[in-house]
Amino acid sequence: MDRPELPLPQLHAFVVLAEELHFGHAATRLGIAQPPLSQQIRRLEDRVGHRLLCREPGRVTLTPAGRELLPAARLALAGLADGLAAARAVGSGTAGTLRIGFAASLALTVLPGLLRAFRERSPGVTLDIREMTTTPQLAALQDGAVDIGLLREPPPEDEAAGLGFTTVLTEPFVAVLPAGHPLADRRTVPVAALADHPFVLLPRAVGPRLHDQIIGLCTAAGFAPEIAQHAVEWQTVCALVETGLGVSLAPASIRRIRMKGVAFRRVDPDTVRTRVAVAWRADDRNPLVTGLLAAVRPAADATRAAASAARGVQLPEADAVAERVP
Structure with a gap:
């Protein structure tokens, strides 16, 4: 059986009258005349099928049905007020849930x-x-599973229909070497010097453009890298390099992983930069997305400032090369 629709204006009038127990006072509090208030109460009583108030000269009291309805009426109105407040907060971007892939x-x-x-x-x-x-x-963004993406090397516009991108950071590549490797003694490693070493890389499927950048660095140096092992995360790549399974080329920020058995060295040439971007659905009107995009620029500026400061820090020679990479 369907429940009757809640007559919210009538419930409001009833609650105020139940609190005042005086039609004149209740009407004043509601900002209406007494006849419309009486009509609201009669309509509510018709819905309930029973009298809710006893009207006597100079006195108004609640009937048993009225006393039973009053807590439920208050709860319904409070729920509506909470719902309206929550809707306003979400609509203004001060509440809600923002789903971020990174x-x-x-x-x-x-x-x-x-x-x-x-x-x-x-x-x-x-x-x-x-x-x-x-x-x-990218798939989660297009499917609506996340609202914001924070990724490397976004695809060109014709391969990412409906998505918007803004660059927040660019960074060079570094060579990732076992700490005891002969090349780890050098301040700068020529990419060509890695030609005879097996590589540990991310699979192309998880980041095609970044993977192609790394292969392009090797190709420009005159060789095609022998990929001995794939790993989905850069931390795993570094762990496999530490064990001696190979070397790698990686974005410079990977040096922050801080594995004792891994050395990160600037490469030559170092003209190639990998791009970090925020991505979103271009037609998304979610105010939370707008709010995050407004926070992107100051956050990116702070990241670049921190990187610039790190380049000026005087460190022991073993660490200085890695830390001076932008």
Whole structure:
């Protein structure tokens, strides 16, 4: 059996009258005349099928049916008020849930500053953070599974219909070597010097453009790398390099992983830059997305400033090369 629709204006009138127990006072509080108030109460009583108030000269009291209805009426009105407040908060971008996909390596650079800047602007918003590589992020954005992506090397516009991108950071590549490798003694490693070494790389499927950049660096140096092992995350790549399974080329921020058995060295040439971008659905009108995009620029500026400061720090020679990479 269908429940009758709640007559909210009538419930409001009833609650105020039940609190005042005086038609004149209740009408004044509601900002209406007494006849419309009486009509609201009669309509509600018709819905209930029973009298809710006893009207006697100079006195108004609640009937048993009225006393039973009053707590439920108050609860319904409070629920409506809470719902309206929540809807206004979400609509204004001060509440709700924002789903963010991010590439794991960006937890070392852009992600902390970006989330900090956003939370300062919108402390009441819940963040649902999901670690995923570039290709799954793009699919999740297009399917509506996430609202924001933070990824490396976004595809060209004709391959990412309906998505918008803004660059937040560019960074060079570094050579990733076992700490005891002969090349680790050098300040700068020519890419060509890696030609005779097996490589540990991310599979192309998880980040096609980044993978192609690395292969392009090798091709420009005159060789095609022998890929001995694939790993989905950069931390795993570094761990496999540490064991001696191979070497790698990686974005410079990977040096923050800080494995004792791994050395990160600037490469020559170092003209190629990998791009980090925020992605979103171009037609998304979610105010939370707008709020995060507004936080992107100051967060990116802070990240670049931190990188610039790190380049000027005087460190022991073993660490200085890695830390001076932008």
